[in-house]
Amino acid sequence: MEQEMSPQKNEAENQPKRRIKTMAQKSKPKPKPNYDRKAKHPDYVQFRCNAYAFNSIIRHIKDKLNERQKKLLKKTPFWNLIELFYRQRIDMNNMNKSDLDLVQLLKTFDPDTKSFKFGTKSFQITGNAVTQILGLPNEGKSVKLVNDRYTATFRTRHFGEKGKPSKNQVEAELQKTIALANQPKTEKAKTEQKKKTNKGKEKKEGEEEEEEEEEEVDYDKEVVSLILILLCMTFLFANSSSTLHWKLFEHCVNLDTLSSYSWARAVSAYMNESLTTKAKAKAKAKKGGEASIGAVSGCTILILFLLCERTNIIQPILGKEKETPAILKWSLMELHTRFNQIKDLNDIEGILKAYKKRKTTGEEGDPLDKEKEKEDDEGQQGEAEEAENQGKPNDADQTPELKEAGKKKMFENMKLEKNLLQFKTSW
Numbered sequence: 001m002e003q004e005m006s007p008q009k010n011e012a013e014n015q016p017k018r019r020i021k022t023m024a025q026k027s028k029p030k031p032k033p034n035y036d037r038k039a040k041h042p043d044y045v046q047f048r049c050n051a052y053a054f055n056s057i058i059r060h061i062k063d064k065l066n067e068r069q070k071k072l073l074k075k076t077p078f079w080n081l082i083e084l085f086y087r088q089r090i091d092m093n094n095m096n097k098s099d100l101d102l103v104q105l106l107k108t109f110d111p112d113t114k115s116f117k118f119g120t121k122s123f124q125i126t127g128n129a130v131t132q133i134l135g136l137p138n139e140g141k142s143v144k145l146v147n148d149r150y151t152a153t154f155r156t157r158h159f160g161e162k163g164k165p166s167k168n169q170v171e172a173e174l175q176k177t178i179a180l181a182n183q184p185k186t187e188k189a190k191t192e193q194k195k196k197t198n199k200g201k202e203k204k205e206g207e208e209e210e211e212e213e214e215e216e217v218d219y220d221k222e223v224v225s226l227i228l229i230l231l232c233m234t235f236l237f238a239n240s241s242s243t244l245h246w247k248l249f250e251h252c253v254n255l256d257t258l259s260s261y262s263w264a265r266a267v268s269a270y271m272n273e274s275l276t277t278k279a280k281a282k283a284k285a286k287k288g289g290e291a292s293i294g295a296v297s298g299c300t301i302l303i304l305f306l307l308c309e310r311t312n313i314i315q316p317i318l319g320k321e322k323e324t325p326a327i328l329k330w331s332l333m334e335l336h337t338r339f340n341q342i343k344d345l346n347d348i349e350g351i352l353k354a355y356k357k358r359k360t361t362g363e364e365g366d367p368l369d370k371e372k373e374k375e376d377d378e379g380q381q382g383e384a385e386e387a388e389n390q391g392k393p394n395d396a397d398q399t400p401e402l403k404e405a406g407k408k409k410m411f412e413n414m415k416l417e418k419n420l421l422q423f424k425t426s427w
Contacts, residue, residue, distance in 0.1 A: 045099070045103055045106065045278070045295065045296055046240050046295035046296070047097075047102060047295075047296055048238035048239055048242065048295070048297065048300075049238045049298065049300045049301050051090075051095045051234075051301060052092065053167070053235075054085060054235045055085050055090070057171060057174075057230055057234075058082070058085040058227075059085075061174065061227075062086055064178050064182070065178070065223070066181065066182055066220065068220045069178075069181070069220045069223050069224060072220060072221060072224045072255065073224050075259075076224065076228060076258055076259070077136065077137045077258060077259045077261075077263050078228060080135030080136065080325065081135050081136060081231070081325070082227070084135075084325075084327070084328065089328060093333065094317070094330065094331040094333065095301070095332060096332055096333050096336075097300075097301050097304055098304075098332070098336040098339075101304060101335070101336055101339050102296075102300060102303060102304065104339075104345065105303055105307065105345075106275070106278065106279070106296070107345070108345055109275050110279075111276040111279040111280055111283075114275070114276065116303070116307075118345060118347075118348040118352060119346040119348075121349045121352045123306060123310040125268050125272055125275075125302055125303070125306060127262060127264040127268050128264070129268065129302070129306055129309070130265075130268050130299075131264040131325075132309065132325065132326050133305045133306065133309065133325055133327050134264070134267070134299075134302070134325055135324065135325035135327075136263045136267060137259070137262065137263060138262050138264035138265060139262055140259070140261045142261070142262060142265060142269075143247075143248075143261050143262070143263070143265070143269075144247070145245050145247045145248070145270075147246075147247065148246050150247070150249050152253065154222065154249075154253045155249070157217070159173070163243075164241075164243035164246070165243070166242055167230065167233055170226060170229055170230055173226060174226040174227065174230065177219055177223050177226060178223050181219035222253075224255060225253045225255065229244060229249060232248050232252065236263075236267050236298075236299050237267070237270055237297070237298060238297060238299070238300075239295070239297040240295035240297065267298070267299055267302075270298045271300070271302060273298075274297040274298045275298075301332075304332055305327055305330055305332075307348075308326075308329070308335060309326055309330075310352060310353055311348060311351045311353060312351040312353065313339070313342075313348070313351055314331070314334050314338050316329040317331055
């Protein structure tokens with residue numbers, strides 16, 4: 001006989017069971033594998049040369065510069081290049097470089113000859129090439145980047161005793177210095193007095209204060225120096241750390257001696273050194289060694305413009321065929337389109353222009369050099385002819401008797417030379 005269930009028990013069983021809340025356990029995320037950029041992109045290279053950055057700086061400050069600052073800037077050996085940005089002569093759309101094109105061209109670089117090889121032909125980044133493309137002077141002393149230290153008051157005044165400043169720090173100092181340079185003299189005096197007061201408060205009590213004659217700061221010159229530092233940092237001597245060698249800082253500050261150096265040669269040497277280091281690191285990686293991800297320092301955009309100048313890969317922009325410096329003549333966007341159509345880079349050998357090497361420096365000649373050499377050759381030829389004819393009487397001034405005597409003497413000299421030649425041969 002089945003046992004009858006009590007109504008309480010039956011009711012309890014019919015009620016829905018309460019769910020016991022349990023704390024949700026968070027599952028541990030799986031560790032992501034380290035991203036190996038080198039393995040995924042073995043040809044990855046960083047290029048820090050940035051014409052857009054410097055163009056932006058110039059556009060923001062050019063209307064703030066006073067007349068003296070402009071005059072000082074025009075006296076520097078970099079004005080031919082800066083002027084292109086200052087007067088907006090460069091169409092920035094034509095400056096759109098392709099890093100992929102640069103990566104491909106790096107594969108053709110030979111570190112032993114410091115040249116880009118295409119089959120049996122090649123070209124180099126020389127001082128002459130930098131002059132032709134960027135307009136920098138190629139005369140003067142060599143810039144030696146040694147002793148990467150700089151302790152002058154310019155550094156402490158703007159950047160303190162810390163490490164090398166970044167582009168943003170230099171740009172901020174430029175804005176401050178422009179504002180200070182353009183202040184009325186009374187405001188400048190107040191600012192300087194405030195600085196001196198703050199320095200006095202920081203000195204320890206009881207310490208004897210020595211009265212030092214502080215030289216007056218020329219803020220106009222410092223504005224120009226900071227502009228040059230930014231030009232070198234972003235465009236001419238750009239590097240992966242976005243800083244600048246202290247020796248270049250020093251040169252940019254010493255405006256009086258700046259023109260005594262060959263800045264075209266400095267840019268080409270810096271570029272070639274970086275390319276050589278990168279090429280050797282890549283060769284080491286191929287042999288199984290370790291090589292860090294490359295970052296090519298310097299004005300890498302030069303490589304692309306030099307390809308335009310040294311080959312017939314594209315034609316100059318219509319109407320700008322005779323523009324100087326040559327950076328104005330070419331469109332890097334057009335170069336990229338044409339470059340992508342070349343399947344084998346050795347085919348560039350067939351479109352390379354013929355440039356003879358200079359006898360003195362061993363550098364490749366450019367049209368400017370050829371014109372100079374032609375003028376020199378013509379001048380030397382004229383001088384030689386003048387020296388040869390010197391002392392000879394003018395035919396118009398000679399009498400018939402003198403002319404006849406001259407002819408006889410000429411025949412006698414010819415006969416004498418003939419006899420002398422026969423004597424040497426028989427001997």
